[in-house]
Amino acid sequence: MIQLSAVAKTFADQQVIAPTDLTIDRGQFVSLVGPSGCGKSTLLRLIAGLEEATSGQLVIDQQPPAKMQTAFVFQDPTLLPWRTTHDNIRLPLELLGQADAQHLAKIPSAIRLVGLRDEDSRKLPRMLSGGMRMRVSLARALVTDPQVLLLDEPFAALDDILRQQLNEELLAIWKQRGWTGVFITHNVAEAVFLSQRVLVMSARPGRIIADVPIEFDAPRNADLRATAEFAAQCGVVSHHLRKGAA
Ligand SMILES: Nc1ncnc2c1ncn2[C@@H]1O[C@H](COP(=O)(O)OP(=O)(O)OP(=O)(O)O)[C@@H](O)[C@H]1O
Incomplete structure:
Protein backbone atom coordinates (compact mmCIF):
# COMPACT_ATOMS: atom_id res chain seq x y z
CA MET A 1 0.00 0.00 0.00
CA ILE A 2 1.28 3.45 -0.96
CA GLN A 3 0.41 6.09 1.65
CA LEU A 4 0.96 9.83 1.42
CA SER A 5 0.18 11.93 4.50
CA ALA A 6 0.26 15.70 3.93
CA VAL A 7 3.05 15.25 1.38
CA ALA A 8 4.16 18.56 -0.17
CA LYS A 9 7.02 19.47 -2.50
CA THR A 10 8.66 22.83 -3.03
CA PHE A 11 11.43 23.63 -5.53
CA ALA A 12 13.29 26.90 -4.88
CA ASP A 13 10.42 28.56 -2.95
CA GLN A 14 7.86 27.45 -5.51
CA GLN A 15 5.34 24.97 -4.17
CA VAL A 16 4.77 22.34 -6.84
CA ILE A 17 2.65 19.93 -4.80
CA ALA A 18 0.31 21.23 -2.09
CA PRO A 19 -0.09 19.03 1.02
CA THR A 20 -1.61 15.81 -0.29
CA ASP A 21 -3.15 12.77 1.38
CA LEU A 22 -3.46 9.68 -0.77
CA THR A 23 -3.74 5.92 -0.30
CA ILE A 24 -3.25 3.47 -3.16
CA ASP A 25 -4.01 -0.14 -2.25
CA ARG A 26 -1.60 -2.89 -3.18
CA GLY A 27 -2.36 -4.21 -6.65
CA GLN A 28 -4.50 -1.23 -7.65
CA PHE A 29 -4.10 0.49 -11.05
CA VAL A 30 -4.44 4.25 -10.72
CA SER A 31 -4.05 6.98 -13.35
CA LEU A 32 -3.02 10.55 -12.70
CA VAL A 33 -4.26 13.32 -15.00
CA GLY A 34 -3.88 17.07 -14.73
CA PRO A 35 -2.74 20.19 -16.56
CA SER A 36 0.81 20.42 -17.83
CA GLY A 37 3.25 21.39 -15.06
CA CYS A 38 0.87 20.52 -12.19
CA GLY A 39 3.35 18.15 -10.59
CA LYS A 40 2.36 14.69 -11.88
CA SER A 41 5.92 13.57 -12.67
CA THR A 42 7.11 15.05 -9.39
CA LEU A 43 4.53 12.97 -7.52
CA LEU A 44 5.72 9.85 -9.34
CA ARG A 45 9.34 10.66 -8.52
CA LEU A 46 8.38 11.07 -4.84
CA ILE A 47 6.74 7.62 -4.88
CA ALA A 48 9.87 6.17 -6.51
CA GLY A 49 12.07 7.74 -3.82
CA LEU A 50 13.91 9.76 -6.49
CA GLU A 51 12.80 13.02 -4.80
CA GLU A 52 12.24 13.71 -1.14
CA ALA A 53 9.08 15.37 0.13
CA THR A 54 9.60 18.87 1.55
CA SER A 55 7.08 17.99 4.27
CA GLY A 56 4.74 15.15 5.13
CA GLN A 57 5.31 11.42 5.02
CA LEU A 58 5.32 8.92 2.16
CA VAL A 59 5.57 5.17 2.77
CA ILE A 60 5.10 2.02 0.72
CA ARG A 90 19.46 -7.49 -18.49
CA LEU A 91 20.66 -4.04 -17.34
CA PRO A 92 18.51 -3.57 -14.19
CA LEU A 93 19.46 -7.08 -13.04
CA GLU A 94 23.13 -6.09 -13.38
CA LEU A 95 22.53 -2.87 -11.46
CA LEU A 96 20.78 -4.80 -8.67
CA GLY A 97 23.62 -7.36 -8.51
CA GLN A 98 21.24 -10.06 -9.79
CA ALA A 99 23.00 -11.09 -13.01
CA ASP A 100 23.05 -14.75 -11.93
CA ALA A 101 21.57 -17.69 -13.84
CA GLN A 102 18.36 -17.78 -11.80
CA HIS A 103 17.51 -14.13 -12.46
CA LEU A 104 18.80 -14.05 -16.05
CA ALA A 105 16.41 -16.91 -16.83
CA LYS A 106 13.56 -14.40 -16.41
CA ILE A 107 14.61 -12.41 -19.47
CA PRO A 108 13.10 -14.68 -22.18
CA SER A 109 9.75 -14.80 -20.37
CA ALA A 110 9.79 -10.98 -19.94
CA ILE A 111 10.40 -10.71 -23.71
CA ARG A 112 7.44 -12.98 -24.48
CA LEU A 113 5.26 -11.28 -21.83
CA VAL A 114 5.44 -7.95 -23.68
CA GLY A 115 4.61 -9.55 -27.03
CA LEU A 116 8.11 -9.68 -28.56
CA ARG A 117 9.44 -12.78 -30.31
CA ASP A 118 12.51 -14.75 -29.28
CA GLU A 119 14.43 -13.55 -32.37
CA ASP A 120 13.84 -9.91 -31.31
CA SER A 121 16.08 -10.55 -28.32
CA ARG A 122 19.20 -10.37 -30.55
CA LYS A 123 18.22 -7.09 -32.25
CA LEU A 124 19.66 -3.66 -31.50
CA PRO A 125 17.24 -0.79 -30.70
CA ARG A 126 17.73 0.78 -34.17
CA MET A 127 16.36 -2.41 -35.72
CA LEU A 128 13.09 -2.09 -33.76
CA SER A 129 9.97 0.03 -34.38
CA GLY A 130 8.87 2.66 -31.81
CA GLY A 131 6.24 0.28 -30.44
CA MET A 132 8.77 -2.56 -30.12
CA ARG A 133 11.22 -0.27 -28.31
CA MET A 134 8.46 0.60 -25.84
CA ARG A 135 7.83 -3.12 -25.33
CA VAL A 136 11.54 -3.59 -24.53
CA SER A 137 11.35 -0.71 -22.06
CA LEU A 138 8.35 -2.36 -20.39
CA ALA A 139 10.11 -5.74 -20.25
CA ARG A 140 13.16 -4.05 -18.71
CA ALA A 141 10.92 -2.63 -15.96
CA LEU A 142 9.10 -5.93 -15.38
CA VAL A 143 12.12 -8.25 -15.29
CA THR A 144 12.89 -7.22 -11.70
CA ASP A 145 9.35 -8.22 -10.58
CA PRO A 146 8.58 -4.77 -9.14
CA GLN A 147 5.83 -4.36 -6.57
CA VAL A 148 5.06 -0.90 -7.92
CA LEU A 149 5.22 0.07 -11.60
CA LEU A 150 5.35 3.81 -12.30
CA LEU A 151 4.52 4.80 -15.88
CA ASP A 152 5.04 8.40 -17.05
CA GLU A 153 3.16 8.87 -20.35
CA PRO A 154 4.69 5.69 -21.78
CA PHE A 155 2.56 5.53 -24.94
CA ALA A 156 2.24 9.25 -25.75
CA ALA A 157 4.53 9.08 -28.78
CA LEU A 158 2.76 6.13 -30.41
CA ASP A 159 -0.07 6.15 -32.95
CA ASP A 160 -3.57 5.74 -31.60
CA ILE A 161 -4.26 2.16 -32.68
CA LEU A 162 -0.92 0.91 -31.34
CA ARG A 163 -1.54 2.85 -28.15
CA GLN A 164 -4.92 1.16 -27.67
CA GLN A 165 -3.36 -2.24 -28.35
CA LEU A 166 -0.60 -1.62 -25.81
CA ASN A 167 -3.20 -0.44 -23.28
CA GLU A 168 -4.98 -3.78 -23.61
CA GLU A 169 -1.72 -5.73 -23.35
CA LEU A 170 -0.61 -3.68 -20.32
CA LEU A 171 -3.89 -4.52 -18.56
CA ALA A 172 -3.40 -8.23 -19.33
CA ILE A 173 0.14 -8.10 -17.88
CA TRP A 174 -1.12 -6.24 -14.79
CA LYS A 175 -3.80 -8.93 -14.25
CA GLN A 176 -1.17 -11.63 -14.54
CA ARG A 177 1.53 -10.00 -12.40
CA GLY A 178 -0.51 -7.98 -9.90
CA TRP A 179 1.83 -5.02 -9.38
CA THR A 180 0.49 -1.70 -8.15
CA GLY A 181 0.33 0.69 -11.11
CA VAL A 182 0.52 4.48 -11.17
CA PHE A 183 0.11 5.79 -14.72
CA ILE A 184 0.43 9.40 -15.90
CA THR A 185 -1.36 10.41 -19.07
CA HIS A 186 -2.83 13.46 -20.79
CA ASN A 187 -5.32 11.19 -22.55
CA VAL A 188 -8.58 10.91 -20.59
CA ALA A 189 -9.81 7.84 -22.52
CA GLU A 190 -6.53 6.04 -21.80
CA ALA A 191 -6.83 6.83 -18.08
CA VAL A 192 -10.43 5.60 -17.94
CA PHE A 193 -9.70 2.47 -19.96
CA LEU A 194 -6.77 1.34 -17.82
CA SER A 195 -7.64 2.34 -14.29
CA GLN A 196 -9.64 1.41 -11.27
CA ARG A 197 -9.35 5.03 -10.14
CA VAL A 198 -8.50 8.24 -11.99
CA LEU A 199 -6.96 10.95 -9.81
CA VAL A 200 -7.36 14.46 -11.20
CA MET A 201 -4.84 17.11 -10.18
CA SER A 202 -5.34 20.87 -10.20
CA ALA A 203 -3.01 23.39 -11.80
CA ARG A 204 0.14 24.20 -9.76
CA PRO A 205 0.48 23.84 -6.86
CA GLY A 206 -0.92 20.41 -7.65
CA ARG A 207 -3.66 19.01 -5.44
CA ILE A 208 -5.84 15.98 -6.01
CA ILE A 209 -9.22 17.54 -6.69
CA ALA A 210 -11.10 14.41 -7.75
CA ASP A 211 -10.77 10.68 -7.20
CA VAL A 212 -13.01 9.04 -9.79
CA PRO A 213 -13.71 5.29 -9.37
CA ILE A 214 -13.85 3.37 -12.66
CA GLU A 215 -15.82 0.19 -12.23
CA PHE A 216 -15.89 -1.52 -15.62
CA ASP A 217 -15.62 -5.32 -15.46
CA ALA A 218 -12.83 -7.29 -17.09
CA PRO A 219 -12.07 -7.97 -19.82
CA ARG A 220 -11.73 -4.37 -20.93
CA ASN A 221 -11.39 -4.37 -24.71
CA ALA A 222 -12.12 -2.33 -27.83
CA ASP A 223 -15.89 -2.87 -27.38
CA LEU A 224 -15.79 -1.05 -24.04
CA ARG A 225 -14.42 2.09 -25.70
CA ALA A 226 -17.51 2.25 -27.93
CA THR A 227 -20.06 2.20 -25.06
CA ALA A 228 -22.09 5.13 -23.76
CA GLU A 229 -20.94 4.29 -20.20
CA PHE A 230 -17.31 4.67 -21.23
CA ALA A 231 -18.02 8.05 -22.85
CA ALA A 232 -19.89 9.13 -19.71
CA GLN A 233 -16.92 8.23 -17.45
CA CYS A 234 -14.57 10.16 -19.76
CA GLY A 235 -16.98 13.09 -19.48
CA VAL A 236 -16.81 13.01 -15.67
CA VAL A 237 -12.99 13.06 -15.68
CA SER A 238 -12.89 15.83 -18.33
CA HIS A 239 -15.29 17.93 -16.27
CA HIS A 240 -12.97 17.74 -13.22
CA LEU A 241 -9.95 18.46 -15.44
CA ARG A 242 -11.53 21.63 -16.80
CA LYS A 243 -12.43 22.76 -13.27
CA GLY A 244 -8.88 22.06 -12.04
CA ALA A 245 -7.26 23.94 -14.91
CA ALA A 246 -9.39 27.06 -14.34
N1 LIG B 1 14.20 19.28 -10.08
C1 LIG B 1 13.44 20.37 -10.26
N2 LIG B 1 13.89 21.59 -9.92
C2 LIG B 1 13.12 22.70 -10.06
N3 LIG B 1 11.85 22.67 -10.55
C3 LIG B 1 11.35 21.48 -10.90
C4 LIG B 1 12.11 20.27 -10.78
N4 LIG B 1 11.34 19.24 -11.20
C5 LIG B 1 10.16 19.78 -11.58
N5 LIG B 1 10.17 21.11 -11.40
C6 LIG B 1 9.06 22.04 -11.69
O1 LIG B 1 7.91 21.53 -11.05
C7 LIG B 1 6.75 21.77 -11.84
C8 LIG B 1 6.00 20.47 -12.05
O2 LIG B 1 6.76 19.64 -12.94
P1 LIG B 1 6.28 18.17 -13.31
O3 LIG B 1 7.20 17.64 -14.35
O4 LIG B 1 6.10 17.36 -12.07
O5 LIG B 1 4.83 18.46 -13.95
P2 LIG B 1 3.92 17.53 -14.83
O6 LIG B 1 2.53 17.68 -14.33
O7 LIG B 1 4.45 16.15 -14.88
O8 LIG B 1 4.06 18.23 -16.27
P3 LIG B 1 3.82 17.65 -17.75
O9 LIG B 1 2.41 17.16 -17.80
O10 LIG B 1 4.04 18.84 -18.63
O11 LIG B 1 4.82 16.56 -17.98
C9 LIG B 1 7.24 22.44 -13.12
O12 LIG B 1 7.08 23.83 -12.98
C10 LIG B 1 8.71 22.08 -13.16
O13 LIG B 1 9.44 23.08 -13.83
Whole structure:
Protein backbone atom coordinates (compact mmCIF):
# COMPACT_ATOMS: atom_id res chain seq x y z
CA MET A 1 0.00 0.00 0.00
CA ILE A 2 1.28 3.45 -0.96
CA GLN A 3 0.41 6.09 1.65
CA LEU A 4 0.96 9.83 1.42
CA SER A 5 0.18 11.93 4.50
CA ALA A 6 0.26 15.70 3.93
CA VAL A 7 3.05 15.25 1.38
CA ALA A 8 4.16 18.56 -0.17
CA LYS A 9 7.02 19.47 -2.50
CA THR A 10 8.66 22.83 -3.03
CA PHE A 11 11.43 23.63 -5.53
CA ALA A 12 13.29 26.90 -4.88
CA ASP A 13 10.42 28.56 -2.95
CA GLN A 14 7.86 27.45 -5.51
CA GLN A 15 5.34 24.97 -4.17
CA VAL A 16 4.77 22.34 -6.84
CA ILE A 17 2.65 19.93 -4.80
CA ALA A 18 0.31 21.23 -2.09
CA PRO A 19 -0.09 19.03 1.02
CA THR A 20 -1.61 15.81 -0.29
CA ASP A 21 -3.15 12.77 1.38
CA LEU A 22 -3.46 9.68 -0.77
CA THR A 23 -3.74 5.92 -0.30
CA ILE A 24 -3.25 3.47 -3.16
CA ASP A 25 -4.01 -0.14 -2.25
CA ARG A 26 -1.60 -2.89 -3.18
CA GLY A 27 -2.36 -4.21 -6.65
CA GLN A 28 -4.50 -1.23 -7.65
CA PHE A 29 -4.10 0.49 -11.05
CA VAL A 30 -4.44 4.25 -10.72
CA SER A 31 -4.05 6.98 -13.35
CA LEU A 32 -3.02 10.55 -12.70
CA VAL A 33 -4.26 13.32 -15.00
CA GLY A 34 -3.88 17.07 -14.73
CA PRO A 35 -2.74 20.19 -16.56
CA SER A 36 0.81 20.42 -17.83
CA GLY A 37 3.25 21.39 -15.06
CA CYS A 38 0.87 20.52 -12.19
CA GLY A 39 3.35 18.15 -10.59
CA LYS A 40 2.36 14.69 -11.88
CA SER A 41 5.92 13.57 -12.67
CA THR A 42 7.11 15.05 -9.39
CA LEU A 43 4.53 12.97 -7.52
CA LEU A 44 5.72 9.85 -9.34
CA ARG A 45 9.34 10.66 -8.52
CA LEU A 46 8.38 11.07 -4.84
CA ILE A 47 6.74 7.62 -4.88
CA ALA A 48 9.87 6.17 -6.51
CA GLY A 49 12.07 7.74 -3.82
CA LEU A 50 13.91 9.76 -6.49
CA GLU A 51 12.80 13.02 -4.80
CA GLU A 52 12.24 13.71 -1.14
CA ALA A 53 9.08 15.37 0.13
CA THR A 54 9.60 18.87 1.55
CA SER A 55 7.08 17.99 4.27
CA GLY A 56 4.74 15.15 5.13
CA GLN A 57 5.31 11.42 5.02
CA LEU A 58 5.32 8.92 2.16
CA VAL A 59 5.57 5.17 2.77
CA ILE A 60 5.10 2.02 0.72
CA ASP A 61 4.09 -0.91 2.92
CA GLN A 62 5.23 1.15 5.92
CA GLN A 63 8.74 1.58 4.47
CA PRO A 64 10.39 4.65 2.95
CA PRO A 65 10.08 4.34 -0.85
CA ALA A 66 13.80 4.11 -1.62
CA LYS A 67 13.94 0.71 0.04
CA MET A 68 11.07 -0.70 -1.99
CA GLN A 69 11.25 -2.22 -5.40
CA THR A 70 9.68 0.19 -7.83
CA ALA A 71 10.27 0.38 -11.57
CA PHE A 72 9.77 3.27 -13.99
CA VAL A 73 8.65 3.38 -17.62
CA PHE A 74 9.04 6.72 -19.43
CA GLN A 75 7.75 8.09 -22.72
CA ASP A 76 11.29 7.80 -24.09
CA PRO A 77 12.32 4.12 -23.94
CA THR A 78 15.96 5.20 -23.19
CA LEU A 79 17.48 1.95 -24.50
CA LEU A 80 21.25 1.71 -24.76
CA PRO A 81 21.84 1.74 -28.55
CA TRP A 82 24.79 -0.66 -28.46
CA ARG A 83 22.96 -3.30 -26.45
CA THR A 84 20.58 -5.92 -27.88
CA THR A 85 17.01 -6.29 -26.61
CA HIS A 86 18.18 -9.08 -24.31
CA ASP A 87 21.07 -7.05 -22.93
CA ASN A 88 18.98 -3.90 -22.40
CA ILE A 89 16.53 -5.96 -20.35
CA ARG A 90 19.46 -7.49 -18.49
CA LEU A 91 20.66 -4.04 -17.34
CA PRO A 92 18.51 -3.57 -14.19
CA LEU A 93 19.46 -7.08 -13.04
CA GLU A 94 23.13 -6.09 -13.38
CA LEU A 95 22.53 -2.87 -11.46
CA LEU A 96 20.78 -4.80 -8.67
CA GLY A 97 23.62 -7.36 -8.51
CA GLN A 98 21.24 -10.06 -9.79
CA ALA A 99 23.00 -11.09 -13.01
CA ASP A 100 23.05 -14.75 -11.93
CA ALA A 101 21.57 -17.69 -13.84
CA GLN A 102 18.36 -17.78 -11.80
CA HIS A 103 17.51 -14.13 -12.46
CA LEU A 104 18.80 -14.05 -16.05
CA ALA A 105 16.41 -16.91 -16.83
CA LYS A 106 13.56 -14.40 -16.41
CA ILE A 107 14.61 -12.41 -19.47
CA PRO A 108 13.10 -14.68 -22.18
CA SER A 109 9.75 -14.80 -20.37
CA ALA A 110 9.79 -10.98 -19.94
CA ILE A 111 10.40 -10.71 -23.71
CA ARG A 112 7.44 -12.98 -24.48
CA LEU A 113 5.26 -11.28 -21.83
CA VAL A 114 5.44 -7.95 -23.68
CA GLY A 115 4.61 -9.55 -27.03
CA LEU A 116 8.11 -9.68 -28.56
CA ARG A 117 9.44 -12.78 -30.31
CA ASP A 118 12.51 -14.75 -29.28
CA GLU A 119 14.43 -13.55 -32.37
CA ASP A 120 13.84 -9.91 -31.31
CA SER A 121 16.08 -10.55 -28.32
CA ARG A 122 19.20 -10.37 -30.55
CA LYS A 123 18.22 -7.09 -32.25
CA LEU A 124 19.66 -3.66 -31.50
CA PRO A 125 17.24 -0.79 -30.70
CA ARG A 126 17.73 0.78 -34.17
CA MET A 127 16.36 -2.41 -35.72
CA LEU A 128 13.09 -2.09 -33.76
CA SER A 129 9.97 0.03 -34.38
CA GLY A 130 8.87 2.66 -31.81
CA GLY A 131 6.24 0.28 -30.44
CA MET A 132 8.77 -2.56 -30.12
CA ARG A 133 11.22 -0.27 -28.31
CA MET A 134 8.46 0.60 -25.84
CA ARG A 135 7.83 -3.12 -25.33
CA VAL A 136 11.54 -3.59 -24.53
CA SER A 137 11.35 -0.71 -22.06
CA LEU A 138 8.35 -2.36 -20.39
CA ALA A 139 10.11 -5.74 -20.25
CA ARG A 140 13.16 -4.05 -18.71
CA ALA A 141 10.92 -2.63 -15.96
CA LEU A 142 9.10 -5.93 -15.38
CA VAL A 143 12.12 -8.25 -15.29
CA THR A 144 12.89 -7.22 -11.70
CA ASP A 145 9.35 -8.22 -10.58
CA PRO A 146 8.58 -4.77 -9.14
CA GLN A 147 5.83 -4.36 -6.57
CA VAL A 148 5.06 -0.90 -7.92
CA LEU A 149 5.22 0.07 -11.60
CA LEU A 150 5.35 3.81 -12.30
CA LEU A 151 4.52 4.80 -15.88
CA ASP A 152 5.04 8.40 -17.05
CA GLU A 153 3.16 8.87 -20.35
CA PRO A 154 4.69 5.69 -21.78
CA PHE A 155 2.56 5.53 -24.94
CA ALA A 156 2.24 9.25 -25.75
CA ALA A 157 4.53 9.08 -28.78
CA LEU A 158 2.76 6.13 -30.41
CA ASP A 159 -0.07 6.15 -32.95
CA ASP A 160 -3.57 5.74 -31.60
CA ILE A 161 -4.26 2.16 -32.68
CA LEU A 162 -0.92 0.91 -31.34
CA ARG A 163 -1.54 2.85 -28.15
CA GLN A 164 -4.92 1.16 -27.67
CA GLN A 165 -3.36 -2.24 -28.35
CA LEU A 166 -0.60 -1.62 -25.81
CA ASN A 167 -3.20 -0.44 -23.28
CA GLU A 168 -4.98 -3.78 -23.61
CA GLU A 169 -1.72 -5.73 -23.35
CA LEU A 170 -0.61 -3.68 -20.32
CA LEU A 171 -3.89 -4.52 -18.56
CA ALA A 172 -3.40 -8.23 -19.33
CA ILE A 173 0.14 -8.10 -17.88
CA TRP A 174 -1.12 -6.24 -14.79
CA LYS A 175 -3.80 -8.93 -14.25
CA GLN A 176 -1.17 -11.63 -14.54
CA ARG A 177 1.53 -10.00 -12.40
CA GLY A 178 -0.51 -7.98 -9.90
CA TRP A 179 1.83 -5.02 -9.38
CA THR A 180 0.49 -1.70 -8.15
CA GLY A 181 0.33 0.69 -11.11
CA VAL A 182 0.52 4.48 -11.17
CA PHE A 183 0.11 5.79 -14.72
CA ILE A 184 0.43 9.40 -15.90
CA THR A 185 -1.36 10.41 -19.07
CA HIS A 186 -2.83 13.46 -20.79
CA ASN A 187 -5.32 11.19 -22.55
CA VAL A 188 -8.58 10.91 -20.59
CA ALA A 189 -9.81 7.84 -22.52
CA GLU A 190 -6.53 6.04 -21.80
CA ALA A 191 -6.83 6.83 -18.08
CA VAL A 192 -10.43 5.60 -17.94
CA PHE A 193 -9.70 2.47 -19.96
CA LEU A 194 -6.77 1.34 -17.82
CA SER A 195 -7.64 2.34 -14.29
CA GLN A 196 -9.64 1.41 -11.27
CA ARG A 197 -9.35 5.03 -10.14
CA VAL A 198 -8.50 8.24 -11.99
CA LEU A 199 -6.96 10.95 -9.81
CA VAL A 200 -7.36 14.46 -11.20
CA MET A 201 -4.84 17.11 -10.18
CA SER A 202 -5.34 20.87 -10.20
CA ALA A 203 -3.01 23.39 -11.80
CA ARG A 204 0.14 24.20 -9.76
CA PRO A 205 0.48 23.84 -6.86
CA GLY A 206 -0.92 20.41 -7.65
CA ARG A 207 -3.66 19.01 -5.44
CA ILE A 208 -5.84 15.98 -6.01
CA ILE A 209 -9.22 17.54 -6.69
CA ALA A 210 -11.10 14.41 -7.75
CA ASP A 211 -10.77 10.68 -7.20
CA VAL A 212 -13.01 9.04 -9.79
CA PRO A 213 -13.71 5.29 -9.37
CA ILE A 214 -13.85 3.37 -12.66
CA GLU A 215 -15.82 0.19 -12.23
CA PHE A 216 -15.89 -1.52 -15.62
CA ASP A 217 -15.62 -5.32 -15.46
CA ALA A 218 -12.83 -7.29 -17.09
CA PRO A 219 -12.07 -7.97 -19.82
CA ARG A 220 -11.73 -4.37 -20.93
CA ASN A 221 -11.39 -4.37 -24.71
CA ALA A 222 -12.12 -2.33 -27.83
CA ASP A 223 -15.89 -2.87 -27.38
CA LEU A 224 -15.79 -1.05 -24.04
CA ARG A 225 -14.42 2.09 -25.70
CA ALA A 226 -17.51 2.25 -27.93
CA THR A 227 -20.06 2.20 -25.06
CA ALA A 228 -22.09 5.13 -23.76
CA GLU A 229 -20.94 4.29 -20.20
CA PHE A 230 -17.31 4.67 -21.23
CA ALA A 231 -18.02 8.05 -22.85
CA ALA A 232 -19.89 9.13 -19.71
CA GLN A 233 -16.92 8.23 -17.45
CA CYS A 234 -14.57 10.16 -19.76
CA GLY A 235 -16.98 13.09 -19.48
CA VAL A 236 -16.81 13.01 -15.67
CA VAL A 237 -12.99 13.06 -15.68
CA SER A 238 -12.89 15.83 -18.33
CA HIS A 239 -15.29 17.93 -16.27
CA HIS A 240 -12.97 17.74 -13.22
CA LEU A 241 -9.95 18.46 -15.44
CA ARG A 242 -11.53 21.63 -16.80
CA LYS A 243 -12.43 22.76 -13.27
CA GLY A 244 -8.88 22.06 -12.04
CA ALA A 245 -7.26 23.94 -14.91
CA ALA A 246 -9.39 27.06 -14.34
N1 LIG B 1 14.20 19.28 -10.08
C1 LIG B 1 13.44 20.37 -10.26
N2 LIG B 1 13.89 21.59 -9.92
C2 LIG B 1 13.12 22.70 -10.06
N3 LIG B 1 11.85 22.67 -10.55
C3 LIG B 1 11.35 21.48 -10.90
C4 LIG B 1 12.11 20.27 -10.78
N4 LIG B 1 11.34 19.24 -11.20
C5 LIG B 1 10.16 19.78 -11.58
N5 LIG B 1 10.17 21.11 -11.40
C6 LIG B 1 9.06 22.04 -11.69
O1 LIG B 1 7.91 21.53 -11.05
C7 LIG B 1 6.75 21.77 -11.84
C8 LIG B 1 6.00 20.47 -12.05
O2 LIG B 1 6.76 19.64 -12.94
P1 LIG B 1 6.28 18.17 -13.31
O3 LIG B 1 7.20 17.64 -14.35
O4 LIG B 1 6.10 17.36 -12.07
O5 LIG B 1 4.83 18.46 -13.95
P2 LIG B 1 3.92 17.53 -14.83
O6 LIG B 1 2.53 17.68 -14.33
O7 LIG B 1 4.45 16.15 -14.88
O8 LIG B 1 4.06 18.23 -16.27
P3 LIG B 1 3.82 17.65 -17.75
O9 LIG B 1 2.41 17.16 -17.80
O10 LIG B 1 4.04 18.84 -18.63
O11 LIG B 1 4.82 16.56 -17.98
C9 LIG B 1 7.24 22.44 -13.12
O12 LIG B 1 7.08 23.83 -12.98
C10 LIG B 1 8.71 22.08 -13.16
O13 LIG B 1 9.44 23.08 -13.83
